Amino acid sequence: MEVTLTVNGADHTLDVPDNALLVELLRERLNLTGTHVGCDTSQCGACVVHMDGRAVKSCTVLAGQADGADVTTIEGIGTADALHPMQEAFRECHALQCGFCTPGMIMAAIDLVQTSDDLDEAAVRDGLEGNLCRCTGYHNIVRAVLSARDNM
Amino acid sequence: MYRFNYHRASSLAQAAELRSGADDGVFLAGGMTLIPTLKQRLAAPTDVVDLAGIEGLSGITVGDTVTVGAMTPHADVAGSAAVQGAIPALADLAGRIGDAHVRNRGTIGGSIANSDPAADYPAAVVALNATVHTDRRDIAGEDFFLDLFETALEPGEIVTSVEFPVPARAAYAKFPNPASRYAIVGVMVAELDGAVRVGVTGAGPCAFRSAELEAALAGGLSAAALDGVSVPDGNLNSDLHASAAYRAHLVAVMARRAVAQLAG
Numbered sequence: 001m002e003v004t005l006t007v008n009g010a011d012h013t014l015d016v017p018d019n020a021l022l023v024e025l026l027r028e029r030l031n032l033t034g035t036h037v038g039c040d041t042s043q044c045g046a047c048v049v050h051m052d053g054r055a056v057k058s059c060t061v062l063a064g065q066a067d068g069a070d071v072t073t074i075e076g077i078g079t080a081d082a083l084h085p086m087q088e089a090f091r092e093c094h095a096l097q098c099g100f101c102t103p104g105m106i107m108a109a110i111d112l113v114q115t116s117d118d119l120d121e122a123a124v125r126d127g128l129e130g131n132l133c134r135c136t137g138y139h140n141i142v143r144a145v146l147s148a149r150d151n152m
Numbered sequence: 153m154y155r156f157n158y159h160r161a162s163s164l165a166q167a168a169e170l171r172s173g174a175d176d177g178v179f180l181a182g183g184m185t186l187i188p189t190l191k192q193r194l195a196a197p198t199d200v201v202d203l204a205g206i207e208g209l210s211g212i213t214v215g216d217t218v219t220v221g222a223m224t225p226h227a228d229v230a231g232s233a234a235v236q237g238a239i240p241a242l243a244d245l246a247g248r249i250g251d252a253h254v255r256n257r258g259t260i261g262g263s264i265a266n267s268d269p270a271a272d273y274p275a276a277v278v279a280l281n282a283t284v285h286t287d288r289r290d291i292a293g294e295d296f297f298l299d300l301f302e303t304a305l306e307p308g309e310i311v312t313s314v315e316f317p318v319p320a321r322a323a324y325a326k327f328p329n330p331a332s333r334y335a336i337v338g339v340m341v342a343e344l345d346g347a348v349r350v351g352v353t354g355a356g357p358c359a360f361r362s363a364e365l366e367a368a369l370a371g372g373l374s375a376a377a378l379d380g381v382s383v384p385d386g387n388l389n390s391d392l393h394a395s396a397a398y399r400a401h402l403v404a405v406m407a408r409r410a411v412a413q414l415a416g
């Protein structure tokens with residue numbers, strides 16, 4: 001089937017199998033391998049991207065469901081020279097170790113900051129319920145999100 | 153995933169036609185249950201009919217009742233100021249389903265059509281005496297959930313919206329599975345038209361009203377009224393998360409917490 005969508009501001013029309021996942025389209029067709037697949041059972045959040053302004057698990061969205069959508073991935077939020085404030089906060093607060101969960105964590109955190117009024121530590125921990133990190137123990141991730149909250 | 157044909161229907165009639173014309177068709181809403189099932193090869197439909205392109209299935213109307221369109225994601229119900237005002241317990245329930253990303257995609261129609269014993273919305277559908285509107289008829293909330301993953305829906309019938317009467321007051325208490333956030337037990341206590349109704353999810357094969365708890369609370373919504381009240385565990389679920397006896401215990405505890413929320 002044919003899927004037309006916008007990814008990080010660029011328009012694409014791709015021919016994909018009907019059972020293709022959005023994450024497969026991003027990683028295998030557009031070579032945007034910053035979006036990771038951690039669990040493939042819809043639980044870990046490593047694959048989180050923004051679709052029409054909402055954080056979604058791209059391993060649990062069919063490419064066909066993204067037809068007509070506006071998608072932003074970790075590659076679309078900043079550059080090596082000009083990091084997004086959330087990326088900068090993760091760097092500054094040492095909020096990653098192996099980095100595998102980091103793209104999903106950052107995309108989830110940006111959505112959380114943008115959609116919350118008064119974000120405190122408890123709200124950050126609750127808001128990142130859908131993102132698992134096997135390394136950091138979350139402490140520095142929470143610190144980073146709270147720090148980015150003030151710079152976004 | 154096995155192969156299937158993906159279709160995006162643009163009307164209810166077209167969705168019904170695409171599904172009935174398929175060898176083995178299935179509707180797709182938010183995909184938060186169906187896609188993991190397909191990925192694990194637990195289902196092998198020939199055709200997947202996406203309801204997302206059908207106009208009018210998404211959105212919330214608040215008046216004398218609260219009507220939630222079948223394709224409305226949980227996040228919209230949780231974040232709706234109108235729902236928070238009319239039935240705060242419903243917004244609270246929706247905001248505690250799964251995680252933020254699941255709430256951004258998962259829908260009320262998909263949640264109730266699936267009749268997952270651990271889903272949250274069924275407790276509200278039963279406790280608030282909701283009406284399930286479909287493309288064919290209206291179904292009383294109480295008659296909707298029949299058994300494990302089984303509802304009153306006929307093959308090919310599409311939920312279009314769920315209409316909740318506005319209770320005098322209501323509260324939802326949930327004991328979540330710490331990993332998945334699904335309800336091991338969830339209890340909604342509501343005062344509706346002068347009567348107390350208690351909807352229980354997570355505990356049995358499907359959501360149900362608890363006669364024992366309703367009788368105990370008939371004289372007034374106080375936690376003390378629940379002292380010593382127990383719920384029979386004969387029909388409750390036992391799995392690796394909780395035994396039937398533990399679930400029965402949790403039903404009473406969650407009912408007490410819901411009542412305490414109302415008092416406090």
Ligand SMILES: Cc1cc2nc3c(=O)[nH]c(=O)nc-3n(C[C@H](O)[C@H](O)[C@H](O)COP(=O)(O)OP(=O)(O)OC[C@H]3O[C@@H](n4cnc5c(N)ncnc54)[C@H](O)[C@@H]3O)c2cc1C
Binds near residue numbers: 184188222273309
């Ligand atoms: C990690 C994770 C955690 C979760 N935690 C919770 C939780 O804590 N509590 C909870 O309640 N749920 C939880 N869920 C489930 C989630 O709420 C789902 O969104 C919901 O159960 C199904 O809704 P959906 O829109 O995704 O439906 P889909 O997955 O698209 O569909 C589910 C089923 O319903 C049918 N269907 C869908 N829409 C209609 C309709 N309008 N008419 C007729 N049939 C229809 C489909 O054919 C399919 O069989 C969780 C899911 C995940 C992945």
Ligand code: FES
Binds near residue numbers: 036037042045057060
């Ligand atoms: S890879 Fe998508 S949730 Fe884990």
Ligand code: FES
Binds near residue numbers: 095101132136
């Ligand atoms: S930094 Fe390794 S999984 Fe999070």
